[in-house]
Amino acid sequence: MLGLGRAIGTVTRIRDQRLAEEDGKIEAFFKPFRNTIAPPGTDDWWKVDIYSSLQAFSLKGVSLIPEPDTPVMITFYERETPEATELKKYVYKGTVVENLFDTPNVTFVARVSGRPFWKFNKETVSCSVEVTGNEVSVIRQHAAFSVAAKGLTRDKSIDWDHILFDAPPTPSTVSRNAWTEEIKQYEGMKEEFLKEAKDTFNLNDKQMEFTKHFVENDTGISLLVGPPGTGKSVDMAAIILLYLTLNKKYRKKGSAKKILVTAPSNVAVDELLSKCIAAGSEKMGLKLVRFKGGKPSLKRDAENDVAMAGTDDAAETLEDAYWNIMEATLGGAKNPSKGVHKDREFIADFIRTIKGWPKNHASKNDAKAYLGLLEKLISKEKGTAVQRRQLIAEKDELQEKLYKAYWEEVDAAFTTMNGASNDALASFEPTLAAMDEIAQANLGDMLTVLVPFPTIENAVGAGDPRQIRGRALAEGRNEFFVIQLESVMHKVVNRRAQTGEDHTLSYVQLEVQHRMDPEIGGPISDIFYGGKLIHAPVTMQVQPVRETWKDCFKQHLGAAYDGNNRFAIDISGEKNQSVSWKGSTSLCNQHEADAICQMIKVILQHPPPANGVRVEPHNIIITTDYAGQESLFKVMLQRWTYRVDGVEQPLGGSGDNRVRVSTTSKTQGSEGDLQFISLVKNDVKKLGSVKFIATPEFVNVKWSRAKYGQVVVCNMQPLHTAIKNGYVGWVLPGSGKKKAEFIKMITSFWP
Numbered sequence: 001m002l003g004l005g006r007a008i009g010t011v012t013r014i015r016d017q018r019l020a021e022e023d024g025k026i027e028a029f030f031k032p033f034r035n036t037i038a039p040p041g042t043d044d045w046w047k048v049d050i051y052s053s054l055q056a057f058s059l060k061g062v063s064l065i066p067e068p069d070t071p072v073m074i075t076f077y078e079r080e081t082p083e084a085t086e087l088k089k090y091v092y093k094g095t096v097v098e099n100l101f102d103t104p105n106v107t108f109v110a111r112v113s114g115r116p117f118w119k120f121n122k123e124t125v126s127c128s129v130e131v132t133g134n135e136v137s138v139i140r141q142h143a144a145f146s147v148a149a150k151g152l153t154r155d156k157s158i159d160w161d162h163i164l165f166d167a168p169p170t171p172s173t174v175s176r177n178a179w180t181e182e183i184k185q186y187e188g189m190k191e192e193f194l195k196e197a198k199d200t201f202n203l204n205d206k207q208m209e210f211t212k213h214f215v216e217n218d219t220g221i222s223l224l225v226g227p228p229g230t231g232k233s234v235d236m237a238a239i240i241l242l243y244l245t246l247n248k249k250y251r252k253k254g255s256a257k258k259i260l261v262t263a264p265s266n267v268a269v270d271e272l273l274s275k276c277i278a279a280g281s282e283k284m285g286l287k288l289v290r291f292k293g294g295k296p297s298l299k300r301d302a303e304n305d306v307a308m309a310g311t312d313d314a315a316e317t318l319e320d321a322y323w324n325i326m327e328a329t330l331g332g333a334k335n336p337s338k339g340v341h342k343d344r345e346f347i348a349d350f351i352r353t354i355k356g357w358p359k360n361h362a363s364k365n366d367a368k369a370y371l372g373l374l375e376k377l378i379s380k381e382k383g384t385a386v387q388r389r390q391l392i393a394e395k396d397e398l399q400e401k402l403y404k405a406y407w408e409e410v411d412a413a414f415t416t417m418n419g420a421s422n423d424a425l426a427s428f429e430p431t432l433a434a435m436d437e438i439a440q441a442n443l444g445d446m447l448t449v450l451v452p453f454p455t456i457e458n459a460v461g462a463g464d465p466r467q468i469r470g471r472a473l474a475e476g477r478n479e480f481f482v483i484q485l486e487s488v489m490h491k492v493v494n495r496r497a498q499t500g501e502d503h504t505l506s507y508v509q510l511e512v513q514h515r516m517d518p519e520i521g522g523p524i525s526d527i528f529y530g531g532k533l534i535h536a537p538v539t540m541q542v543q544p545v546r547e548t549w550k551d552c553f554k555q556h557l558g559a560a561y562d563g564n565n566r567f568a569i570d571i572s573g574e575k576n577q578s579v580s581w582k583g584s585t586s587l588c589n590q591h592e593a594d595a596i597c598q599m600i601k602v603i604l605q606h607p608p609p610a611n612g613v614r615v616e617p618h619n620i621i622i623t624t625d626y627a628g629q630e631s632l633f634k635v636m637l638q639r640w641t642y643r644v645d646g647v648e649q650p651l652g653g654s655g656d657n658r659v660r661v662s663t664t665s666k667t668q669g670s671e672g673d674l675q676f677i678s679l680v681k682n683d684v685k686k687l688g689s690v691k692f693i694a695t696p697e698f699v700n701v702k703w704s705r706a707k708y709g710q711v712v713v714c715n716m717q718p719l720h721t722a723i724k725n726g727y728v729g730w731v732l733p734g735s736g737k738k739k740a741e742f743i744k745m746i747t748s749f750w751p
Contacts, residue, residue: 015064023128027051030120052107053584076127140421144447158220175218178457186250201238210508223507224462228704229515232462237275259412260430264440268669290344291415363405370398417445429455439463439489523748546708548612572715581628588628589680617653621672622661625693633661675706679714694742
């Protein structure tokens, strides 16, 4: 807990410092939020788009942007009327909410209360922003540490105290995997599990080895080490679906088996859910829910100071994202959420489900009463404050009962690790924890998954310790930083690598990669995995979408393009240098962004050849290391357009058909057909100053996202010259080794 406290203190201090530097300069646009629930006589509520340079800063890959539900205060000095001469102080308090529409340039969105002002909904105001309380994730991790300090190991269950805290192993005369012991009584279940994994999911030998470990191990934990593209998510999806379907088939008594599926990032959670859906979860009759949050009770809001103060009645106002979705769902409108699995998101699915319960459902009457209360609260009729408080109290009481009934019908909940501690999941009783990208998960992440769910009897985790790991904040000034840095997977893998001894846990490592064309995957294998990755036949097949952009490159690049699936474009010279993004420490490079957007435009407009298909925005991903460049791309993708069949469309696409752009630290777990990489950093006076973008884990993740094509745009010629001439900045003590992988990757683009 001391390590967590010191790390969070570092984030808070740096964020406050950055916000203070922008005092009075942050732009905020206030929009009226139709106040559906606040009683008469209280302040109005506003949805505020906040424009700040904060999004261009990070601390070792950790974003400084406050997360939803974090209390904030917005202050500005303005004239009371356009004609007035004196400035008055205006203060608005509220909380950060989810940016549902992912508007470019908007740093974050807040919901605040306060009196109307004449500039609202017309123009921005210049203001100061202050974060006035702890983020919800911090509160959750502190709570999880407090419980874990009392011990997590139980008889006949996983020895978490030993695995997570290196406590001496707790002796046990029986298996610590209750599920593998239970299925021994169901004749044929294990055999069918393995047969279906092989026949239906077409798992290879190494994937099958891991699946067999899952159904036989006596520790309760199975770990899968998967280099990029080796199918660890496919294996995880197979285990998730077979665990659910076969438990339903063979087990006739006892409570249902359920799964909590988590990962450190939303990207990884969505990717794994997509794999499960693609594998046929709906045909199997499984109910999978994407959980991104639910509205806690008002009582809990008040206890944890999550709801914003200002007036006593302010606690009655619910999160605007929740009510927007709720009202849309009640009215049959489209869910406004930006999520890729928006139709499976908990808030909307919860309302749809309880509305659809048949008359003979045990909770039908409660559901009918609850929906009636929601209609009253959302209606324009304003009762007294006392009346509305009573309605909300009744709603919360019914909601708790309905959550329990709802989660009994859900087979698997998909959420981030920190999101697993949300109150709305309290009634969910998973028996299996399936954790993807577990090498990124630090101790606090793990505890927010395990502590709230004592029903978990076994766990499965997949990841790659050679890719980006959890961040250690305040390193060097925090003697507990290793706890934040080292994941369970690092402990297990590193012990074998460093000492030759096995940890109490064993692991299986995959070796056949199914994602990257051999031109792309070859350097990854050679540089990071000793050349041991095997390229599956599928990576060598003709891909119609690739034929289209190769035809496009031939036409537009001429003799400069040699037909390779992987190449670099040089954007170098003093006029193409990187610059600070809006005065922040993060960089951007307009020239690289222009080149990439222009290539995307001609590719999307290019008519497919006979053996090709039209390239769509969703086929393309853009990867960069700098948040400033990410922000620049998002703005350009919205402002630029391309034309197909006479129709003008935004270059970045729309809805689910979008060009995906993200920083390297946020892209792990994702993949794209054609990848553009923007290195950004270009300083003609310091060619070797590549800093964090050259660290091995960033190089690995960045260059392993592409399936069929990869284009790197950077100052390639100067980098190659510097490497060839033995630039001294890369051979100083300690730095030559650190940048060895980066040097090899750059060199791989040259004959």
